[in-house]
Amino acid sequence: MSHKKIVLLDGSSLAFRAFFSILDLERFKNKDGLHTNALFSFNRMLENILDQFQPTHILVAFDQPGPTFRTKQFEEYKGNRQKTPSEFKEQLPYFRVLLDGYGIQYYDMADYEADDIIGTLSRQADSDDEVIVISGDKDLTQLATDNVTVYITRKGVSELEAYTPEVIREKFDLEPLQIIEMKGLMGDSSDNYPGITRIGEKTALKLLHQFNTVAEMYDRLDELKPSKMKENIINDKANALMSRDLAEIITNVPLEKNLEDIAYKGKQTDLLMDFYRQMQFNSFLTQLQAQTGLEAEAEEVPADLPLYQVIEVDQVQADHLPDRAALYIEMLEENYHMGQVIGLVWQDLDSHEIYLADWDQAIQSPAFKAWLADASNQKILFDSKRDQVILANAGLDLAGIDFDIMIANYLIDTHLAKELADMLTNNDMPSLVKYDEAVYGKGAKQAVPDSAELNDHLANKVKAMGLLVEPLTQQLKDLHMWDLYQTIEMPLARVLARMEIQGVKVDAQILADKNQALLERLAQMEAEIYDLAGEEFNINSVKQLGVILFEKLELPIIKKTKTGYSTAADVLEKLADKHPIIPAILEYRQISKLQGTYLAGLPTYIKEDGKIHSRFVQTLTQTGRLSSADPNLQNIPARIEEGRRIRQAFVPAHEGWQLFGADYSQIELRVLAHIAQDQHMIAAFKSGEDIHEATARRVFGLDPDTVIDANLRRQAKAVNFGIVYGISDYGLSNNLNIPRKHAKAFIENYFEKYPDIHQFMEDIVAEAKEKGYVETLFKRRRYLPDIDASNFNIRSFAERTAMNSPIQGTAADIIKIAMVRIQDALDEKGLQSRLLLSVHDEVILEGPAEEMEVLSDLVPDIMESCVELDVPLKVEYNQANDWYELK
Numbered sequence: 001m002s003h004k005k006i007v008l009l010d011g012s013s014l015a016f017r018a019f020f021s022i023l024d025l026e027r028f029k030n031k032d033g034l035h036t037n038a039l040f041s042f043n044r045m046l047e048n049i050l051d052q053f054q055p056t057h058i059l060v061a062f063d064q065p066g067p068t069f070r071t072k073q074f075e076e077y078k079g080n081r082q083k084t085p086s087e088f089k090e091q092l093p094y095f096r097v098l099l100d101g102y103g104i105q106y107y108d109m110a111d112y113e114a115d116d117i118i119g120t121l122s123r124q125a126d127s128d129d130e131v132i133v134i135s136g137d138k139d140l141t142q143l144a145t146d147n148v149t150v151y152i153t154r155k156g157v158s159e160l161e162a163y164t165p166e167v168i169r170e171k172f173d174l175e176p177l178q179i180i181e182m183k184g185l186m187g188d189s190s191d192n193y194p195g196i197t198r199i200g201e202k203t204a205l206k207l208l209h210q211f212n213t214v215a216e217m218y219d220r221l222d223e224l225k226p227s228k229m230k231e232n233i234i235n236d237k238a239n240a241l242m243s244r245d246l247a248e249i250i251t252n253v254p255l256e257k258n259l260e261d262i263a264y265k266g267k268q269t270d271l272l273m274d275f276y277r278q279m280q281f282n283s284f285l286t287q288l289q290a291q292t293g294l295e296a297e298a299e300e301v302p303a304d305l306p307l308y309q310v311i312e313v314d315q316v317q318a319d320h321l322p323d324r325a326a327l328y329i330e331m332l333e334e335n336y337h338m339g340q341v342i343g344l345v346w347q348d349l350d351s352h353e354i355y356l357a358d359w360d361q362a363i364q365s366p367a368f369k370a371w372l373a374d375a376s377n378q379k380i381l382f383d384s385k386r387d388q389v390i391l392a393n394a395g396l397d398l399a400g401i402d403f404d405i406m407i408a409n410y411l412i413d414t415h416l417a418k419e420l421a422d423m424l425t426n427n428d429m430p431s432l433v434k435y436d437e438a439v440y441g442k443g444a445k446q447a448v449p450d451s452a453e454l455n456d457h458l459a460n461k462v463k464a465m466g467l468l469v470e471p472l473t474q475q476l477k478d479l480h481m482w483d484l485y486q487t488i489e490m491p492l493a494r495v496l497a498r499m500e501i502q503g504v505k506v507d508a509q510i511l512a513d514k515n516q517a518l519l520e521r522l523a524q525m526e527a528e529i530y531d532l533a534g535e536e537f538n539i540n541s542v543k544q545l546g547v548i549l550f551e552k553l554e555l556p557i558i559k560k561t562k563t564g565y566s567t568a569a570d571v572l573e574k575l576a577d578k579h580p581i582i583p584a585i586l587e588y589r590q591i592s593k594l595q596g597t598y599l600a601g602l603p604t605y606i607k608e609d610g611k612i613h614s615r616f617v618q619t620l621t622q623t624g625r626l627s628s629a630d631p632n633l634q635n636i637p638a639r640i641e642e643g644r645r646i647r648q649a650f651v652p653a654h655e656g657w658q659l660f661g662a663d664y665s666q667i668e669l670r671v672l673a674h675i676a677q678d679q680h681m682i683a684a685f686k687s688g689e690d691i692h693e694a695t696a697r698r699v700f701g702l703d704p705d706t707v708i709d710a711n712l713r714r715q716a717k718a719v720n721f722g723i724v725y726g727i728s729d730y731g732l733s734n735n736l737n738i739p740r741k742h743a744k745a746f747i748e749n750y751f752e753k754y755p756d757i758h759q760f761m762e763d764i765v766a767e768a769k770e771k772g773y774v775e776t777l778f779k780r781r782r783y784l785p786d787i788d789a790s791n792f793n794i795r796s797f798a799e800r801t802a803m804n805s806p807i808q809g810t811a812a813d814i815i816k817i818a819m820v821r822i823q824d825a826l827d828e829k830g831l832q833s834r835l836l837l838s839v840h841d842e843v844i845l846e847g848p849a850e851e852m853e854v855l856s857d858l859v860p861d862i863m864e865s866c867v868e869l870d871v872p873l874k875v876e877y878n879q880a881n882d883w884y885e886l887k
Contacts (some may be wrong), residue, residue, distance in 0.1 A: 003128055004056050006259065007049065008118045010135035011060040011106060015095055017136045017153055018042040019088040026352040030280045035087040039094055039279060046102055053132055059121065059262040060099055060106040061114035069111050070246050077246060079192050094279075101272030103265035105257065112253050115140060119249035122148050124259050134160065139188075142179040142249060144168060172205060184214040184244025193243045196236040198229065198788050214244045227790040320355055321371040322348035324402075326380040326465040329359075329390055330458060335630040336386050337393070337500070337613045345458040349380065349466050354459050363394045378402035380465055384490075385618060388497035405465055407489050408472040410619035411481050413783065480779045488778065488813060489618070491820045495835065496616045496626075498823070503611030504633075504836045504846075508603055510649040515599035518591055518642070525588045532581040539588060542567050553579055590640060598636060598646050605631050611653070616838065623805055624780050624812040626838050634839050647883035652846045660833070660855045661886035662863055662877040663842040666691055667811045668724050674869040675777070675806060676760035680753070685871040692717040698753040699746065719750050723757065724807055726800030761803050768802035776809035777867075811841070814873075818863045819843060825858055844883065852879045 019038035022028060028037035049055075070077045099106050107117055118133055122143050125131045131148040133140055141150045141163040151160040168176050185204035187195025199207075211217035218237060224230045233240070269292050276285040327346040333339035341359045348355075362368050371377055372391065377400045381387050384404040391398045476482045530536045533552070537544045546565030549555045555578050559566035569589070575582045605612045617627040628634045637643030652659055669691055673681035684694035693708040696716035702708070708716075718735050719727075727735075729744035736743065751758035765787075768774050773783045782805040786798040819838060822845075826833055833847025833855055843863075845855060860875040867873070880886045 005130045006057040006125055007053050007055040007132045008121055009060040010114050012063040012114050013136040015042055025087050035091055036279045038088055038091045039098060043098060043284060055264050057259055057262045058104050058264045060104060061117040062108040063114050064108045064110055068113055074193060074242060074246060076192055097275055101268055101275045103268050105262040107257055116250040116253045119143055119251040120253040120255055123251045141168060142176050144176040174208060178208055180244060180248045181208055181213045183247030184240050187243050193246045194239045195243045196240050197232040214240050228788055229790040324349045324378045326462045328382055328462045329387055336390050343454055343458045345462045347462045347466050356455055356458055363396060369396055373397040373399050375399040380469055382406055382465055385493040385497045389500050392501045403469050405468055406619050408476055411485055412475050484778050484780055488816050492816045495819050495823045496618060499835050500613055502834055503613040505610055505651050505653040506606055506612050507649045507651050508606055511599055511603055518595040518599060522591055529584050555579055594642055602631060622782050623808040645884060650883035656849055657846055658849050658852055658879050658881060659883060659886055660845045660852060660879045661842055662859045662875050665874040665876055667841050668807050669720055670871045671807050671810045672724055673871050676757045678754050678756035682871050692720060695720050699749050719746055724804055726803040765799045765802050774802050774805050776806050776813055778813040780809050814867050818866045821862045821866050822859055825862060
């Protein structure tokens with residue numbers, strides 16, 4: 001028998017992906033109103049496959065509607081699948097018409113799935129036949145053998161990734177058939193079968209490397225150490241064995257077709273032409289006519305509609321600027337304050353028309369400017385804060401912000417909601433990040449892509465945005481975070497945009513003077529270190545420093561690495577009393593970092609207006625806290641005087657103005673007292689007593705009139721804040737430099753004196769184990785996937801995170817609410833003063849000196865009353881001529 005090249009296609013999987021690879025449902029309709037997007041994409045895929053693989057035999061396998069032997073075994077199998085879109089369902093009968101036109105056999109079978117048909121035919125092939133399986137489902141990789149290669153679609157239906165036994169061994173260190181065993185252990189959320197509780201891919205691979213199969217694992221169960229994982233394995237045995245069976249593709253189905261029946265006949269030109277005419281696939285029709293030498297029909301056939309229009313902004317018509325649109329601006333650099341805009345696109349969300357325009361033209365267009373500034377025109381944005389800043393820097397106002405994709409996604413899951421990830425994968429969209437490395441390369445600093453590639457990217461991005469609004473909105477409502485999104489995060493984005501646009505004035509000369517002074521000091525410190533070492537060397541070289549410390553000076557070796565001696569800060573701190581060179585090096589490193597990172601680094605961010613425009617990152621931290629970047633103004637060191645004095649360079653923008661700072665006092669402890677409902681701590685805060693002194697009296701059993709010395713207060717403060725972060729006795733002993741048993745006694749005594757706090761800590765960990773997440777008072781979620789981890793250290797960290805996240809997160813929410821209300825009050829009163837910075841629990845404003853008295857009443861009042869807790873919020877405030885003086 002001659003050598004065969006057999007191509008087996010998973011029709012159900014590929015047809016579904018074809019539907020989502022083209023999103024312009026309104027564009028892809030024929031004259032009868034039939035949606036055609038899936039058929040169009042599937043046809044393009046068939047052309048590519050035939051051209052690439054040149055099969056002698058080919059079959060497309062489909063799933064039949066209705067139950068299969070798997071649903072009889074497990075009723076919930078694939079029970080989580082969303083309802084098939086009606087626009088896709090109406091196209092299904094025509095796939096077979098299309099395949100008839102191509103002369104390609106297709107097949108489905110009651111009680112079995114397309115996978116089983118493919119699996120059976122792949123095993124009928126002779127060893128010298130080449131079998132190619134194509135699917136969007138990685139489960140089929142279990143079919144790979146020396147003569148069977150499984151291709152999985154990576155991007156829509158256009159890119160394929162080959163899986164051979166060698167590839168599977170390299171990726172997973174498994175044999176192809178062990179893919180079945182892996183599914184048995186971890187289950188499959190897509191097909192909705194369970195596997196073993198808390199076992200994901202990483203753990204499943206580890207178990208298979210040890211036991212090879214699920215059955216063997218249960219035979220050798222005594223080799224596993226006692227753990228929560230082992231308990232789950234024992235308890236979920238039935239699920240594991242069932243899941244393994246559900247995952248296995250059947251390769252001996254009694255088919256009515258064999259390999260000889262699926263020999264490729266070639267295109268049936270008349271049938272295919274009729275199909276193209278019916279669907280109005282005019283480009284395919286023209287191409288087929290050219291290939292066959294047939295002349296075009298006399299009747300005029302309209303051209304295929306383009307996916308988007310590139311327009312000249314000065315020719316914009318009214319219908320180009322819709323009442324409701326998704327708008328996206330593309331930049332090369334992440335720092336949008338200094339970046340280059342390379343693309344502009346918007347989609348009319350009613351007509352689905354997509355328009356691309358030249359940025360330089362757009363910002364000059366009166367019609368476009370007016371549309372942006374019109375609040376009645378609803379705009380869906382990817383990152384509304386970023387876009388407000390970009391447009392403001394171009395002299396444009398942005399109003400009518402209706403939805404922010406990035407904020408919504410951040411709230412749903414800071415690691416990217418699974419539903420969103422699945423949607424993007426199915427939709428053949430670039431990864432939903434601000435700067436797409438798939439397009440621009442590592443670091444997003446490559447050259448601008450060619451116009452066709454860029455235009456496709458922009459069109460795809462804006463299409464994805466439009467599709468995401470409804471599911472993200474529904475998820476926010478389902479997770480009870482719609483109020484958090486609407487009343488805190490979205491208003492805050494507008495406040496932060498104004499702060500970024502405003503920027504903070506920096507005296508460059510002060511930075512230059514301090515830089516020069518530190519350079520001179522560093523030179524002096526270097527000379528002192530060389531003198532202590534007895535020779536000159538590169539202090540910043542870990543290797544050279546290690547040789548000096550541990551070989552020449554023969555200091556005790558604390559830790560070694562693969563490349564030599566460790567000279568990390570924690571190592572050097574343990575040697576501080578062993579030789580005077582150690583304190584000198586530690587101080588040198590501090591001063592060197594100040595000089596390089598801040599005094600030399602900050603001037604590079606000063607723009608022509610003499611200001612630094614930092615980015616306030618709203619969608620990064622899992623606690624909800626704001627962060628700062630380019631540069632990070634929250635991280636200017638405050639523990640050493642040289643670091644604090646860097647703030648002297650941050651000054652008001654105008655002569656006769658001052659800075660105003662307001663800082664929440666002990667907000668996290670106040671939140672803890674409220675959430676835990678600890679009456680002792682609530683009483684202390686209500687009475688106005690110093691909370692750390694109150695804690696010292698209770699924990700150490702002192703009389704109410706006892707004077708608390710600085711050392712006792714320091715210890716009580718360490719315990720108070722340590723409790724907020726779920727500190728261990730080991731951590732507290734390090735913080736206070738006391739024996740671990742004393743630290744343990746402190747913590748135990750604390751919980752005895754504050755039983756409600758202890759109960760809260762236990763309850764919140766139990767809640768996290770039950771739900772998999774914890775919440776702030778405002779329903780912000782923190783997911784904790786490691787809360788039941790078998791590894792003690794990993795589990796303990798998750799438990800501490802469960803304890804502190806509701807406290808930290810609620811404090812972050814309160815500060816955000818305060819910032820929004822401060823901005824509203826400034827606008828309402830028509831004040832010139834404005835918000836400049838947010839640093840942890842502090843807000844900083846600037847304004848005319850004559851408004852400082854107003855701010856002294858207004859800002860603390862808003863901050864202390866913006867939420868109602870069972871303990872009073874307290875704010876400390878000050879005014880000064882620079883940031884350093886505020887403290």
